[in-house]
Amino acid sequence: MSWRHIPILARQITELLITKPGGVYIDATLGLGGHTKYFLGKPGAAGIVIGLDKDACALQLAKANVADGRLKAFHASYLEAPRILADLGLKAADGVLFDLGLSSYQLDDAARGFSFMQAGPLDMRFDNTKGQNAADIVNTLPADELENIILKYGEERAAAKISLAICAARKEEKINTTTRLASVIERVCPRSGKTHPATKTFQALRIFINGELEAVEAAPKMLDKILAAGGRAAFLTFHSAEDRIIKYALKDLAASGNWRLVNKKVIEPAWEEVKANPRARSAKLRVIERLA
Numbered sequence: 229m230s231w232r233h234i235p236i237l238a239r240q241i242t243e244l245l246i247t248k249p250g251g252v253y254i255d256a257t258l259g260l261g262g263h264t265k266y267f268l269g270k271p272g273a274a275g276i277v278i279g280l281d282k283d284a285c286a287l288q289l290a291k292a293n294v295a296d297g298r299l300k301a302f303h304a305s306y307l308e309a310p311r312i313l314a315d316l317g318l319k320a321a322d323g324v325l326f327d328l329g330l331s332s333y334q335l336d337d338a339a340r341g342f343s344f345m346q347a348g349p350l351d352m353r354f355d356n357t358k359g360q361n362a363a364d365i366v367n368t369l370p371a372d373e374l375e376n377i378i379l380k381y382g383e384e385r386a387a388a389k390i391s392l393a394i395c396a397a398r399k400e401e402k403i404n405t406t407t408r409l410a411s412v413i414e415r416v417c418p419r420s421g422k423t424h425p426a427t428k429t430f431q432a433l434r435i436f437i438n439g440e441l442e443a444v445e446a447a448p449k450m451l452d453k454i455l456a457a458g459g460r461a462a463f464l465t466f467h468s469a470e471d472r473i474i475k476y477a478l479k480d481l482a483a484s485g486n487w488r489l490v491n492k493k494v495i496e497p498a499w500e501e502v503k504a505n506p507r508a509r510s511a512k513l514r515v516i517e518r519l520a
């Protein structure tokens with residue numbers, strides 16, 4: 229199978245972020261390297277791109293896909309960016325992209341357990357070399373903790389009903405597959421409309437397991453450790469909780485006087501892009517620049 233992920237707002241991000249010829253750029257969520265290819269393709273632009281990803285398989289695919297010696301790829305969380313810059317003997321970068329969430333490649337690979345549409349092990353870890361997976365969570369947490377996770381990270385109104393159904397089902401037999409969890413949810417929340425009733429629960433488990441919101445909260449706070457004056461950070465968000473965190477964090481930075489919002493109004497993909505790539509429909513881009 230050849231894996232795909234179409235980079236979102238790639239042209240606009242490249243224009244706004246890659247501004248210093250020969251500069252040092254960080255692709256904090258390298259994925260399959262789609263945005264990095266644009267960065268390295270801009271004539272006279274990026275000197276090097278430091279690509280980070282928690283997913284070791286994605287890194288291998290990105291290296292093959294980008295096939296450019298100017299990409300330095302590391303299996304690491306983006307929260308490790310200050311250490312990685314220091315290890316490379318670099319003081320600061322001229323730009324950083326955070327393209328948050330998961331890639332189409334991860335969703336499409338049944339073995340990774342992110343999708344309720346395909347039978348697979350209930351995993352959902354970006355870094356599947358360590359930590360608890362989704363099966364560990366749904367088979368062990370008490371009902372009230374499961375309910376909190378589904379409510380907080382999925383904004384799912386039926387969280388109480390779903391968590392009780394999970395606890396009842398796991399007494400009969402452990403829930404170890406994506407399709408079993410989806411059918412447990414469907415039994416208490418029958419389908420109505422286009423969206424599958426398991427959508428928000430799967431999103432909640434993924435965000436919780438990967439500590440996504442905690443990392444999103446920490447990212448704007450580390451910008452002063454990784455960006456040079458004049459350097460820019462671009463954040464591409466895909467759901468309201470993520471976007472709220474970034475929107476207010478960037479406003480706070482701008483209020484400090486040391487940063488400037490590059491786009492006052494959030495940038496969203498045009499309908500042509502959404503038509504060609506439905507995953508782009510919820511994307512929101514915010515960019516900030518370091519002044520001092």
Ligand SMILES: C[S@@+](CC[C@H](N)C(=O)[O-])C[C@H]1O[C@@H](n2cnc3c(N)ncnc32)[C@H](O)[C@@H]1O
Nearest residue numbers: 235257259260261262263281282283305306331
């Ligand atoms: C939306 S995809 C990026 C796609 C990429 N821009 C492209 O065009 O191919 C997000 C990627 O971020 C990775 N990721 C999520 N959280 C991360 C973190 N804290 N540190 C590093 N990578 C992370 C995921 O594993 C996934 O591969």
